Amino acid sequence: MKNFKIWEEELFLSFPEYIKKPFPEIVKEVNERRIIEYLRENVVGKIIYRDLPIKFKDVNEELLFGLVESFYQNPGMILNLDELSRNLNF
Numbered sequence: 001m002k003n004f005k006i007w008e009e010e011l012f013l014s015f016p017e018y019i020k021k022p023f024p025e026i027v028k029e030v031n032e033r034r035i036i037e038y039l040r041e042n043v044v045g046k047i048i049y050r051d052l053p054i055k056f057k058d059v060n061e062e063l064l065f066g067l068v069e070s071f072y073q074n075p076g077m078i079l080n081l082d083e084l085s086r087n088l089n090f
Contacts, residue, residue, distance in 0.1 A: 040072070063088060 004011075021027050026038050048068050053061050066088045071077075 044068075 021029065021035060023038075023043075025042075026035050029035050029038070048064065052064065053059055067084075070084065070087065
């Protein structure tokens with residue numbers, strides 16, 4: 001980009017919105033909950049619940065879905081594999 005310095009402050013201020021709303025369908029959305037729901041259902045959900053099981057035929061879907069739900073419920077958790085396997089019964 002030519003003359004980056006001219007636009008640097010405006011770009012810096014716009015960047016969080018760009019990251020939070022990367023799809024045209026939600027660019028004008030102001031409701032934070034709707035944005036999160038859209039990303040969860042239409043982006044992450046399609047990849048995890050549809051694309052991965054199709055691409056990797058031998059994937060343990062029950063384990064995959066359990067991991068996803070665990071990460072959704074505790075997004076900042078520290079991963080303890082022993083505890084995680086006990087919670088998922090694996």
